[in-house]
Amino acid sequence: MFLRSLLLGSGIALFTLAGCGGATTVGDSHGPSSEHAVTLALTTTDGRIVELADQRGGLVLLFVLATYDGLSQAAIRPVSRFTREANDTVVLGVVAERDAPSFAPIYASTFSPPYTVVYDPSESITLGTSALGELPGVPTFYMIDAHGVVSDRRSGYLSEQELFAMRDRARARGGIRE
Numbered sequence: 173m174f175l176r177s178l179l180l181g182s183g184i185a186l187f188t189l190a191g192c193g194g195a196t197t198v199g200d201s202h203g204p205s206s207e208h209a210v211t212l213a214l215t216t217t218d219g220r221i222v223e224l225a226d227q228r229g230g231l232v233l234l235f236v237l238a239t240y241d242g243l244s245q246a247a248i249r250p251v252s253r254f255t256r257e258a259n260d261t262v263v264l265g266v267v268a269e270r271d272a273p274s275f276a277p278i279y280a281s282t283f284s285p286p287y288t289v290v291y292d293p294s295e296s297i298t299l300g301t302s303a304l305g306e307l308p309g310v311p312t313f314y315m316i317d318a319h320g321v322v323s324d325r326r327s328g329y330l331s332e333q334e335l336f337a338m339r340d341r342a343r344a345r346g347g348i349r350e
Contacts, residue, residue: 209320210303214266214290217277222264222290225320229349231261231342232316233335235287236297236307238269239279243329244311248283250332254339255286257332260348261339263287268298268307315339318347 214222224232235251237244255263265287267276272291280289296302304314308327315324315338323342326334 207321208303210314210316210322211320212292212297212302212304214264215273215293217280217289222288224316227262227316228320229318229347231318231339231348233258233261233263233339234266234304234314234316235263236266236268236310236312236314238310239267239275241310247311247329248285250330250335252286253332254335258336258339260343265289266297267291268310270295270298272298313338315342317342317345318349319345321345 209228210224212224214224216222233251233254235247237247251263251265254261263286265279265285267279267289268291269275272295273293276289276291292298292302294302297304297307300306304322304325310327311329312325312327313330313335314322317323323345324338326338330338
């Protein structure tokens with residue numbers, strides 16, 4: 173009973189365990205959810221708006237995470253290495269949980285990641301109603317190609333090599349501006 177009341181008193185823990193479907197199948201692979209360009213407006217921790225449509229012609233990796241989720245925290249290292257080495261890819265760490273506007277700045281200041289930390293003010297990513305479709309769990313990685321289309325989606329912990337493989341598949345789809 174103590175654990176249940178602790179979880180109920182902590183919205184983030186309850187969300188991480190229940191709202192994202194609990195445990196994620198590590199390395200679960202999925203193809204693109206649609207051939208339509210993704211349009212999302214995400215907010216940075218300092219209040220700027222990042223429009224995915226503005227990134228067309230380049231590659232974008234969305235690292236969808238929950239701030240206190242163990243797999244999300246474990247993924248910081250390979251995502252950070254990928255960010256530093258993949259200069260042709262914009263990497264956005266998307267905080268997907270209740271009260272993301274409060275948790276995103278804490279996450280950014282605690283971990284100082286080399287990628288931009290953002291959140292979806294409409295919570296459509298968290299709810300699975302965004303152009304990305306269902307959020308199967310956290311972390312989930314969406315590689316968006318130069319046409320603005322999700323070319324790859326994988327859930328669970330991914331190595332740096334797996335992130336580069338996603339990037340290479342997206343590159344092969346073409347449309348990258350010089």
